[in-house]
Amino acid sequence: MITSDTTATALLSAEYAISTERISAADAAMTRHSVRSYLDIPVSDDELHSLLALTSRAPSAFNLQPWRFIVVRDQAVKDALKDAAYGQKQVGQAPVVIALYADMDDTLANLSEVVHTDLTPEKRASTIAMLEKNFGGMTPEARANWANGQTNIALGYLLLIAKAEGFDTSPMLGFESDRVKAILGIPATATITAIVALGRGADDGFRSHRHAVERTTTFR
Numbered sequence: 116m117i118t119s120d121t122t123a124t125a126l127l128s129a130e131y132a133i134s135t136e137r138i139s140a141a142d143a144a145m146t147r148h149s150v151r152s153y154l155d156i157p158v159s160d161d162e163l164h165s166l167l168a169l170t171s172r173a174p175s176a177f178n179l180q181p182w183r184f185i186v187v188r189d190q191a192v193k194d195a196l197k198d199a200a201y202g203q204k205q206v207g208q209a210p211v212v213i214a215l216y217a218d219m220d221d222t223l224a225n226l227s228e229v230v231h232t233d234l235t236p237e238k239r240a241s242t243i244a245m246l247e248k249n250f251g252g253m254t255p256e257a258r259a260n261w262a263n264g265q266t267n268i269a270l271g272y273l274l275l276i277a278k279a280e281g282f283d284t285s286p287m288l289g290f291e292s293d294r295v296k297a298i299l300g301i302p303a304t305a306t307i308t309a310i311v312a313l314g315r316g317a318d319d320g321f322r323s324h325r326h327a328v329e330r331t332t333t334f335r
């Protein structure tokens with residue numbers, strides 16, 4: 116039983132690297148902004164692993180988890196990505212750039228990895244057959260769009276978790292997809308959902324406005 120905040124933090128630390136700067140999900144949602152200027156402070160392997168482990172907790176339909184990540188820290192690769200991203204300076208400046216892409220070919224070729232291991236062999240086989248039929252009947256473009264939608268859930272998780280763990284981010288769709296695929300060796304059939312610059316911000320970004328709940332929501 117968790118008896119104090121200190122004990123809770125110790126328990127969590129045993130499971131994944133914990134940031135001493137952690138804030139709540141609500142505070143992260145309220146304070147996260149796109150930051151386009153970064154300090155030259157590296158992000159450690161443990162921190163990155165932790166961020167991606169938490170991001171991978173995102174839900175997806177059929178639990179297919181079609182997202183894939185490429186973590187870029189090499190300056191020459193970041194510089195090439197910056198060129199492919201219309202010169203956006205945060206791509207070359209941030210200590211880390213993460214490319215999130217959706218890969219349905221890899222997902223469908225490895226369905227046994229995503230079907231729950233607690234199922235009986237018969238149920239596993241029938242679930243795999245159902246998924247093969249369902250997605251096999253879609254056009255490659257429809258499959259790619261579907262997987263891109265799922266990977267956007269992981270993108271949202273990553274942005275929020277990064278802030279909660281003390282990091283700033285800049286999500287981007289402003290890049291030439293074919294060039295980024297060539298630089299990173301991403302399969303031609305995959306869809307790049309976003310690239311994300313990540314690190315410690317050199318400024319706070321700016322407070323962009325958001326619609327009020329009343330503008331976006333109908334209560335019935």
Ligand SMILES: Cc1cc2nc3c(=O)[nH]c(=O)nc-3n(C[C@H](O)[C@H](O)[C@H](O)COP(=O)(O)O)c2cc1C
Nearest residue numbers: 147148149150203286287288289290309320321323
């Ligand atoms: C999927 C996605 C793609 C984006 N692409 C770019 C981009 O290429 N360049 C950029 O400067 N900002 C980009 N943004 C940032 C948005 O402009 C920004 O999130 C929005 O204005 C809200 O501001 P905030 O992130 O500071 O809260 C992107 C954001 C998202 C979610």
